Amino acid sequence: MIRDAHDAAERLLSWYDHNRRDLPWRAKPGEEADPYRVWLSEIMLQQTTVPAAAPYFRAFTERWPTVHDLAAAPLDDLLVAWAGLGYYARARNLYKCAQVVANELGGRFPDAEERLLELPGIGAYTAAAIASIAFGRKATVVDGNVERVVARVFAVEEPLPNVKPKLRxxxxTITPDERPGDYAQAMMDLGATVCTPRKPKCMLCPWAEWCDARAAGIQEDLPRKVAKADKPTRRGVAYWLLNPEGAVLLRRRAEEGLLGGMTEVPSTDWTAMAPDEAALRRAAPLEANWRRLPGTVRHTFSHFHLELGVVAAKAGDGWRRAEGIWVPVDRLGGQALPSVMMKVVRHALAHA
Structure with missing residues (x-):
C-alpha cells in the first residue's frame, strides 16, 4: 500500500518522463496543452480505445482545427465524420458543447471542474481530465486504466461497478498537487502499458513494491467485476427501396433514443419477435413487390443484439410519396449512417 503519496507521485512521474506514450492529442514535453484537443480526445475516448480513436482525432483536427471551426460545421458533416465511433449521442453533445464554448464563452473552455460540468456531454471524469491536463488543476482523474491500477495497489476486492466510488x-488520496496533468496521464499510461488487464508487467512497474495485490498474488484477478447478464436479442426488417433513378430511400431517426438523429435505411421496430407479414406491410415505406434477401444482418449494441432481415423492391410511379430522402447509391458514403446501417447497405448491395 502507498503510504507516502508524495514519494509515489515523484516515482510515477519519473517513470512517465521516460515512458510516456506519443499520442496525437498529447502535448509534447514543454508544450502547453490545447484545451480543445484535450476535450475532443476525451470525448472520443469515453467508449473507444486509443488505436481506434487516433485516426478519427487526426481527421477531426485537420478538418476542424479549432472549436470555432467545429461549432460552425453542419451537424450532418460531424455525424458523418463520427461514423464508426458509435454512441452518436456523444457526437451530438460534442456539437452542442462546441457551440456553447464558441458562441457563449468566446472560444475558451472553463478551467474549473464545476464549470466544465455545466457543458453538454461533459461528466465527472471528462471534467477532471480537462481541468488537470489542459489547465494544470489538481483533480482526481479516474478512467478504466486508473481503476485497475488503484484496485491492485490497494487490493480492493469488491467488484465493479459498485466499487467505483471507493476506487475514486x-x-x-494519492493525487498530487504538483504536475497534476502529467500525473493523470501517467496513471493512464501505467494502466495501459504496464498494469494491463492480463499478464501485467509487474517487474516494470514503478509502484510494484507498494502493490498489495502483487504481494498477495492476485493482481490478475483485480479488479473483480459483477457477472453481466446475457444480452437480449431484438429483431426487425429493413427496407431497401430503389426509385426509377437508382437512388435508395433513407430517413432520419427521431432525435431522442438510440441512434437519435442519425440517417437510416427504413425498418420496422426492433422487437423480441420478428415482425409478421402484417407488420411488414404496415411498416413498409411504400406498397411494392417486396422480396426478402438471403441472410441476416447482425449487430451488437451495448445492451442488446440485433438481427435484421432485409427486403428489397423497386418503387413505381408513386415513389415521390415516400417519406424520407432519395440518395444515389454512390453517394451513401456522405450520409450519417451508423455502423449497423452500413451493414444493411453492404448486405443489400451484395444480395439485391
Missing amino acids: ALAG
Whole structure:
C-alpha cells in the first residue's frame, strides 16, 4: 500500500518522463496543452480505445482545427465524420458543447471542474481530465486504466461497478498537487502499458513494491467485476427501396433514443419477435413487390443484439410519396449512417 503519496507521485512521474506514450492529442514535453484537443480526445475516448480513436482525432483536427471551426460545421458533416465511433449521442453533445464554448464563452473552455460540468456531454471524469491536463488543476482523474491500477495497489476486492466510488476516493488520496496533468496521464499510461488487464508487467512497474495485490498474488484477478447478464436479442426488417433513378430511400431517426438523429435505411421496430407479414406491410415505406434477401444482418449494441432481415423492391410511379430522402447509391458514403446501417447497405448491395 502507498503510504507516502508524495514519494509515489515523484516515482510515477519519473517513470512517465521516460515512458510516456506519443499520442496525437498529447502535448509534447514543454508544450502547453490545447484545451480543445484535450476535450475532443476525451470525448472520443469515453467508449473507444486509443488505436481506434487516433485516426478519427487526426481527421477531426485537420478538418476542424479549432472549436470555432467545429461549432460552425453542419451537424450532418460531424455525424458523418463520427461514423464508426458509435454512441452518436456523444457526437451530438460534442456539437452542442462546441457551440456553447464558441458562441457563449468566446472560444475558451472553463478551467474549473464545476464549470466544465455545466457543458453538454461533459461528466465527472471528462471534467477532471480537462481541468488537470489542459489547465494544470489538481483533480482526481479516474478512467478504466486508473481503476485497475488503484484496485491492485490497494487490493480492493469488491467488484465493479459498485466499487467505483471507493476506487475514486482511494485515487484521490494519492493525487498530487504538483504536475497534476502529467500525473493523470501517467496513471493512464501505467494502466495501459504496464498494469494491463492480463499478464501485467509487474517487474516494470514503478509502484510494484507498494502493490498489495502483487504481494498477495492476485493482481490478475483485480479488479473483480459483477457477472453481466446475457444480452437480449431484438429483431426487425429493413427496407431497401430503389426509385426509377437508382437512388435508395433513407430517413432520419427521431432525435431522442438510440441512434437519435442519425440517417437510416427504413425498418420496422426492433422487437423480441420478428415482425409478421402484417407488420411488414404496415411498416413498409411504400406498397411494392417486396422480396426478402438471403441472410441476416447482425449487430451488437451495448445492451442488446440485433438481427435484421432485409427486403428489397423497386418503387413505381408513386415513389415521390415516400417519406424520407432519395440518395444515389454512390453517394451513401456522405450520409450519417451508423455502423449497423452500413451493414444493411453492404448486405443489400451484395444480395439485391
